[in-house]
Amino acid sequence: MDIQNCGYDMLKNKFSISDKTINMMERVEKRLAPQFERVEKISEINQLKVLSAFQNNKISYAHFGETTGYGYDDLGRDALDDVYAEIFGAEDAIVRHNIISGTQAIAACLYAVLRPGDILLSVAGSPYDTMEEVIGIRGEEGIGSLKDFGVSYMQVDLKDGKLDFEAIENTVKLNTVKAVLIQRSRGYAWRDSLSVDDIEEVIKTIKGIDKNVICIVDNCYGEFVELREPTEVGADLVVGSLIKNPGGSLALSGGYIAGKKEYVKLVGYRLTAPGLGKHVGASLGMNRNLYQGIFMSPHIVAESLKVSILCAGMFEELGFAVCPSSDAKRSDIIQSIRLENKENLISFCQAIQKGSPIDSFVSPEPWDMPGYENKVIMAAGAFVQGASIELSADAPICEPYIAYLQGGVIYNSAKIGVLKAVDAIEKRR
Numbered sequence: 001m002d003i004q005n006c007g008y009d010m011l012k013n014k015f016s017i018s019d020k021t022i023n024m025m026e027r028v029e030k031r032l033a034p035q036f037e038r039v040e041k042i043s044e045i046n047q048l049k050v051l052s053a054f055q056n057n058k059i060s061y062a063h064f065g066e067t068t069g070y071g072y073d074d075l076g077r078d079a080l081d082d083v084y085a086e087i088f089g090a091e092d093a094i095v096r097h098n099i100i101s102g103t104q105a106i107a108a109c110l111y112a113v114l115r116p117g118d119i120l121l122s123v124a125g126s127p128y129d130t131m132e133e134v135i136g137i138r139g140e141e142g143i144g145s146l147k148d149f150g151v152s153y154m155q156v157d158l159k160d161g162k163l164d165f166e167a168i169e170n171t172v173k174l175n176t177v178k179a180v181l182i183q184r185s186r187g188y189a190w191r192d193s194l195s196v197d198d199i200e201e202v203i204k205t206i207k208g209i210d211k212n213v214i215c216i217v218d219n220c221y222g223e224f225v226e227l228r229e230p231t232e233v234g235a236d237l238v239v240g241s242l243i244k245n246p247g248g249s250l251a252l253s254g255g256y257i258a259g260k261k262e263y264v265k266l267v268g269y270r271l272t273a274p275g276l277g278k279h280v281g282a283s284l285g286m287n288r289n290l291y292q293g294i295f296m297s298p299h300i301v302a303e304s305l306k307v308s309i310l311c312a313g314m315f316e317e318l319g320f321a322v323c324p325s326s327d328a329k330r331s332d333i334i335q336s337i338r339l340e341n342k343e344n345l346i347s348f349c350q351a352i353q354k355g356s357p358i359d360s361f362v363s364p365e366p367w368d369m370p371g372y373e374n375k376v377i378m379a380a381g382a383f384v385q386g387a388s389i390e391l392s393a394d395a396p397i398c399e400p401y402i403a404y405l406q407g408g409v410i411y412n413s414a415k416i417g418v419l420k421a422v423d424a425i426e427k428r429r
């Protein structure tokens with residue numbers, strides 16, 4: 001049997017992908033071979049980094065055992081912290097299945113290091129949506145935001161989509177800034193993510209003015225996309241979610257914090273209680289998934305990046321604006337596609353859903369999600385609820401109708417979503 005034809009027939013007969021789209025895919029995959037190769041190379045190096053951390057910390061079967069109650073002497077939990085610290089080139093780390101999301105992990109860092117009267121500065125424009133209520137620039141008063149506790153907030157906006165070094169320098173010179181929040185990923189904005197080089201430069205700039213400023217990087221969606229992590233270029237704390245990159249799609253929930261020992265210690269006190277810190281907390285049998293997840297992560301991130309690159313390449317051929325472009329160097333796994341009208345946007349998300357292993361038969365619709373200004377449509381057919389390392393797409397229903405695609409876990413599977421989306425958009429022309 002001819003393997004090439006067999007794959008073609010499967011796409012056509014089992015998934016109803018049009019000949020035109022299959023041909024376009026083959027063309028785009030050929031054109032983007034150098035990009036795929038680059039992704040594989042980075043993944044290879046990160047995989048070796050991870051393997052070496054496992055070996056150096058002598059991870060063994062015993063680390064997968066469960067603890068209950070207070071979780072004293074949880075070998076697996078403490079060694080996992082060490083593994084993360086080594087991978088991230090950090091002095092210490094906290095990795096917990098019961099950090100419920102990235103937002104909680106970032107909030108824990110901010111509350112850990114900021115005190116009444118302090119100033120927090122965001123240097124890459126407005127922070128991720130959910131951070132606004134934590135900081136207190138949106139939402140109710142009196143719910144315990146940083147603002148309620150007397151922490152003030154300042155922000156330097158991006159200039160032409162890039163860090164505005166002059167404004168950052170001036171702000172740090174003229175104010176006693178206690179901590180800086182640096183968001184690596186584009187999040188849900190039409191801008192480039194910050195590269196680790198960018199992050200290195202901004203940290204150098206800030207520390208050159210005042211070495212005591214605590215630099216916190218929101219690393220969500222960025223882990224293992226490049227060769228270095230922000231902790232390796234001077235960040236005091238990096239934070240992320242385990243249902244994104246570092247959970248490798250196997251973590252069932254959780255978050256991590258890595259960085260300087262003195263700050264990680266404060267985060268531990270914040271997450272448990274002052275005096276208790278990070279050496280308590282039952283792992284409840286979750287350790288195995290967290291270990292296996294970080295072990296798989298460099299590969300899973302690479303697969304997801306390839307899905308994004310394919311999507312960028314195909315929508316470029318269709319004539320849509322995409323960010324980043326198919327040949328760009330990437331620093332996060334998100335792909336934005338500007339779909340120009342509401343119907344395209346909805347078709348795109350519904351097609352991504354059709355490519356998922358779970359709930360492929362349901363069709364997402366725009367809905368009024370609490371906390372959002374516009375209706376939002378979300379495609380997510382995932383094993384873990386809301387896991388955006390798995391194939392997913394979401395979009396606010398507003399001009400200029402941008403869809404944000406991320407994840408994929410397995411290129412050969414997730415690309416069905418992209419092909420379905422291309423077909424759907426072609427059909428609407």
Ligand SMILES: *Cc1c(COP(=O)(O)O)cnc(C)c1O
Pocket residue numbers: 101102103104128130183184185186187218220221241
């Ligand atoms: C996902 C994400 C967060 C945190 O969101 P959660 O849904 O709480 O995990 C914060 N910042 C960025 C850039 C993110 O992508």
